[in-house]
Amino acid sequence: MKTLSTSSPQGLWYQHAVFYELNLRAFYDSNADGHGDLPGLIQKLDYLRDLGVDCLWLMPIYPSPRHDDGYDISDYCNIDPVFGTLDDFKRLLDESHRRGMRVITDLVLNHTSEQHPWFQAARADRNSPFRDFYVWSDTGQEYQDARIIFVDTETSNWTFDPLAGQYFWHRFYKSQPDLNFDNPAVQQAMLDVAKFWLDLGIDGFRVDAPPYLFEREGTSCENLPETHSYLKKFRAFVEACNPDALLLSEANQWPEDVREYFGDGDQMHMNFHFPLMPRIFQSLALAERAPIEEILARTPELPSGCQWATFLRCHDELTLEMVTPEVRRFMWDFYAPEPRMRLNRGIRRRLAPLLENEPARIRIAHSILLTLIGSPTLYYGDEIGMGDNIWLEDRNGVRTPMQWNSGLNAGFSAAESLYAPLIADETYGYPRLNVASQEKDPHSLLNWLRGVIRTRRLHPAFGDGTLRLLPCENPAILAYLRQNSDQTLLAVNNLSADSQTFRLDLAAASLTPLLEGETIQEDGSFSLPGYGFQWYELSSNPESKVS
Numbered sequence: 001m002k003t004l005s006t007s008s009p010q011g012l013w014y015q016h017a018v019f020y021e022l023n024l025r026a027f028y029d030s031n032a033d034g035h036g037d038l039p040g041l042i043q044k045l046d047y048l049r050d051l052g053v054d055c056l057w058l059m060p061i062y063p064s065p066r067h068d069d070g071y072d073i074s075d076y077c078n079i080d081p082v083f084g085t086l087d088d089f090k091r092l093l094d095e096s097h098r099r100g101m102r103v104i105t106d107l108v109l110n111h112t113s114e115q116h117p118w119f120q121a122a123r124a125d126r127n128s129p130f131r132d133f134y135v136w137s138d139t140g141q142e143y144q145d146a147r148i149i150f151v152d153t154e155t156s157n158w159t160f161d162p163l164a165g166q167y168f169w170h171r172f173y174k175s176q177p178d179l180n181f182d183n184p185a186v187q188q189a190m191l192d193v194a195k196f197w198l199d200l201g202i203d204g205f206r207v208d209a210p211p212y213l214f215e216r217e218g219t220s221c222e223n224l225p226e227t228h229s230y231l232k233k234f235r236a237f238v239e240a241c242n243p244d245a246l247l248l249s250e251a252n253q254w255p256e257d258v259r260e261y262f263g264d265g266d267q268m269h270m271n272f273h274f275p276l277m278p279r280i281f282q283s284l285a286l287a288e289r290a291p292i293e294e295i296l297a298r299t300p301e302l303p304s305g306c307q308w309a310t311f312l313r314c315h316d317e318l319t320l321e322m323v324t325p326e327v328r329r330f331m332w333d334f335y336a337p338e339p340r341m342r343l344n345r346g347i348r349r350r351l352a353p354l355l356e357n358e359p360a361r362i363r364i365a366h367s368i369l370l371t372l373i374g375s376p377t378l379y380y381g382d383e384i385g386m387g388d389n390i391w392l393e394d395r396n397g398v399r400t401p402m403q404w405n406s407g408l409n410a411g412f413s414a415a416e417s418l419y420a421p422l423i424a425d426e427t428y429g430y431p432r433l434n435v436a437s438q439e440k441d442p443h444s445l446l447n448w449l450r451g452v453i454r455t456r457r458l459h460p461a462f463g464d465g466t467l468r469l470l471p472c473e474n475p476a477i478l479a480y481l482r483q484n485s486d487q488t489l490l491a492v493n494n495l496s497a498d499s500q501t502f503r504l505d506l507a508a509a510s511l512t513p514l515l516e517g518e519t520i521q522e523d524g525s526f527s528l529p530g531y532g533f534q535w536y537e538l539s540s541n542p543e544s545k546v547s
């Protein structure tokens with residue numbers, strides 16, 4: 001049963017939502033097999049509701065050989081048995097909806113697993129109707145202008161399949177053959193998949209890797225017009241099934257290219273702001289707002305009904321694809337000094353270790369995340385400042401078991417062996433760092449985050465308001481107004497480790513602070529400690545001393 005309204009008085013539900021991405025396998029194991037599962041997640045829904053989560057994003061839940069942690073799907077209309085059953089999934093939807101939370105999951109349109117029956121049939125027989133579900137070549141020489149994404153592993157986007165006697169096209173691992181979207185049967189098959197889950201009651205999809213659906217000679221094979229036409233068709237279909245469903249898209253592109261994924265408000269409802277994410281870290285490293293300011297200046301207006309998704313970390317490496325080579329070098333040197341911390345064009349570390357476990361830096365990063373633009377996405381475990389294990393393969397070092405308590409297996413599982421080792425080091429290990437201990441500590445990251453999320457929720461302009469950066473002589477200050485027809489909010493952030501005093505031109509406004517801590521001085525100037533921040537509600541007041 002759904003208890004959610006279609007839209008809030010201002011804006012749409014996803015414009016006010018806090019998203020939470022989780023790896024089902026890592027969250028909570030209910031049957032002691034060492035893997036997290038759906039019944040386990042259901043037991044933890046109150047925890048997520050209390051954190052202030054509005055929408056869960058589950059990484060892929062489908063049957064899969066897991067060469068890419070489930071992003072290699074072998075059956076689109078089922079649940080991986082390790083996670084439970086379709087009935088468990090329906091129960092998750094009901095239990096989430098009952099608590100006012102929505103659920104979306106990854107939908108991988110671009111490719112399947114090599115184990116998928118479509119690919120198995122395609123490679124075995126040139127005359128199979130499934131042959132044309134994939135992209136084949138006799139030479140493996142086509143589309144040379146398409147970049148390789150997993151540069152640390154793959155050397156070509158073509159791989160020769162001896163059984164098929166041809167090369168097949170893949171933008172990711174060679175175990176993930178790309179589907180051929182020029183084939184109308186493929187287009188229809190993916191609409192059928194969407195319908196299957198929407199009929200079950202799912203609230204939408206995180207649309208994985210949308211830029212790569214089509215291939216055309218002489219292009220980068222990204223963001224092609226054909227891709228956008230299909231996504232429009234996909235959106236119309238999804239909307240006809242459920243007008244309230246969300247498409248949250250993962251186009252990892254520059255702002256002007258991402259803009260196309262919103263179409264005229266008739267493609268994706270949301271897209272992650274990939275270029276903004278590394279610039280939040282870059283600005284903190286440099287103690288300068290300029291990188292954030294520059295990318296916001298390049299960020300286009302969105303059609304109505306659309307929204308950016310923002311994030312600090314996710315299940316992948318911290319991608320540095322949307323920065324210049326010079327900035328990538330700087331970011332690697334600063335945030336990933338050991339070569340093992342680097343992966344592809346990114347960094348395989350979690351939030352707390354990236355920010356040297358410094359509470360003030362972790363908190364200011366969240367202050368920016370929760371107020372700057374769009375709807376924030378939290379990554380499981382980051383709410384307690386979990387650590388990582390860079391020695392695990394691929395991106396597995398940021399996908400380790402959730403640390404619930406200091407007991408057996410961090411309270412994650414009663415099994416003897418787990419799908420991945422626990423984080424057990426001195427600083428980030430579960431005996432010290434876990435949900436139970438942070439729940440007891442009023443000053444913990446977890447309790448602090450619950451509080452600021454509550455504050456954000458009470459001030460909807462942080463979700464749907466316009467954004468205006470305020471000029472400030474001090475380059476370390478990031479200050480901005482968020483405004484909707486009901487309220488004007490101000491956030492001020494000190495990106496440097498040193499305390500700063502500064503003035504803002506806020507003529508005739510009186511400011512009510514929304515967070516603890518006095519930041520305005522008698523003469524109307526602001527004063528923030530190192531990495532300090534404050535949020536305010538503004539009201540017009542001709543008597544105001546703030547200048």
Ligand code: GLC
Nearest residue numbers: 068071108172208209315316
């Ligand atoms: C997306 C996912 C990533 C996955 C890739 C291929 O980028 O975020 O985890 O490996 O798609 O499906």
